[in-house]
Amino acid sequence: MKLVAGLGNPGAKYEKTRHNAGFWWLDLLASRERAIYKRESRFQGAYAKIAAGSDDVWLLKPETFMNLSGQAVAALASYYKIAPKEILVAHDELDLPAGGVKLKFGGGLGGHNGLKSIAQCLGTQDFWRLRIGIGHPRDTSEAGREVVDYVLHAPRMEEQRAIDEAMVRALDVWPQIVTGKMEEAMLKLHTKA
Numbered sequence: 001m002k003l004v005a006g007l008g009n010p011g012a013k014y015e016k017t018r019h020n021a022g023f024w025w026l027d028l029l030a031s032r033e034r035a036i037y038k039r040e041s042r043f044q045g046a047y048a049k050i051a052a053g054s055d056d057v058w059l060l061k062p063e064t065f066m067n068l069s070g071q072a073v074a075a076l077a078s079y080y081k082i083a084p085k086e087i088l089v090a091h092d093e094l095d096l097p098a099g100g101v102k103l104k105f106g107g108g109l110g111g112h113n114g115l116k117s118i119a120q121c122l123g124t125q126d127f128w129r130l131r132i133g134i135g136h137p138r139d140t141s142e143a144g145r146e147v148v149d150y151v152l153h154a155p156r157m158e159e160q161r162a163i164d165e166a167m168v169r170a171l172d173v174w175p176q177i178v179t180g181k182m183e184e185a186m187l188k189l190h191t192k193a
Contacts, residue, residue, distance in 0.1 A: 001052075001128070001178050002086040004029065005060045005073045007114040009152075019151040021092035021132040022114075023061055025167045030059055032171060037061065042079070044072040052178045058082075067113040070121030077122065088128040088177065089118060090170075094147065096133025098155060099162030101170050103177075103186045104129045128182070130170055135159060 006026025007019075014020055030037065035048035037059070045062040058080060062072030077087060085105075091114055096102060106126040109115040119125045137150040155163060169189060176185035 001057060001088050001180065002055065002080070002082045003058045003060060003073070003077055004088045004090065005062065005069070005076075005118075007066060007069050007089060007091040008061065009066050010063045014152065016154040017152050018134040018155055019066060019092050021134055021163060021167075022090040022130075024163075025090040025130065025132060025170060026059055026061055028167055028171055029174060032174075035059055039063070043076045044068075045076075047076060057178060067117055069114040070117030070119070073118050074121035084122045084124050084127040087122075088130055089115065090130040090132060091115060092134045092151060093131035094134060094136045094151070096131055096135075097139065097162075098133055098135040098159035099166050100131075100133030101166035101189060102131045102133075103173075103182065103189055104131060105182070132163065132166060132170070134163065 004026060006022035008014065008023030009019055030048055033050040035050045037046040037048045039046050043060065044064050045060050048059045050057050050059065058076060060072060060076050062069045064072055073087065091112060095110055105128050109119060109125065115129070118127065134151070134155065137147060173185040173189045176188065
């Protein structure tokens with residue numbers, strides 16, 4: 001893995017919203033690796049570099065809004081000549097319950113505007129995703145709430161706890177992810193203890 005992008009919307013207004021789960025996980029990883037973000041206009045976001053053995057891994061938080069995330073991801077990937085299969089995108093996932101977390105390569109975009117933008121800008125859907133479950137309003141006490149409204153609000157306290165625990169489990173498989181042992185990472189992450 002050479003680029004890890006966390007998806008979210010910039011600004012304090014969106015900081016605690018479900019749609020920013022990708023930012024939350026990337027911030028955990030950056031903190032663990034003691035990485036410091038810098039802003040770079042050509043990458044349209046905040047980025048940091050961490051060492052992984054003899055290689056560098058770039059962390060990126062696009063500062064575009066969610067539906068333009070692909071511009072930032074493609075800009076950094078192009079500049080550093082990173083192939084789509086070397087990219088991991090951490091994002092909120094409506095189709096997993098709060099506390100669910102899965103690794104996936106390629107496949108559908110599930111209506112996620114950030115993923116759609118990335119696929120469009122990279123010209124492929126063949127990149128890795130870290131899907132951080134936030135639940136769906138139809139499956140919660142918030143049934144009837146529109147999806148857009150749901151993702152742009154903060155999770156309830158018990159949901160936040162479950163999401164935080166899932167993000168820690170995902171952080172635990174980072175050593176496998178960064179070394180390309182994706183099958184091992186998936187097995188560990190997807191197996192309930």
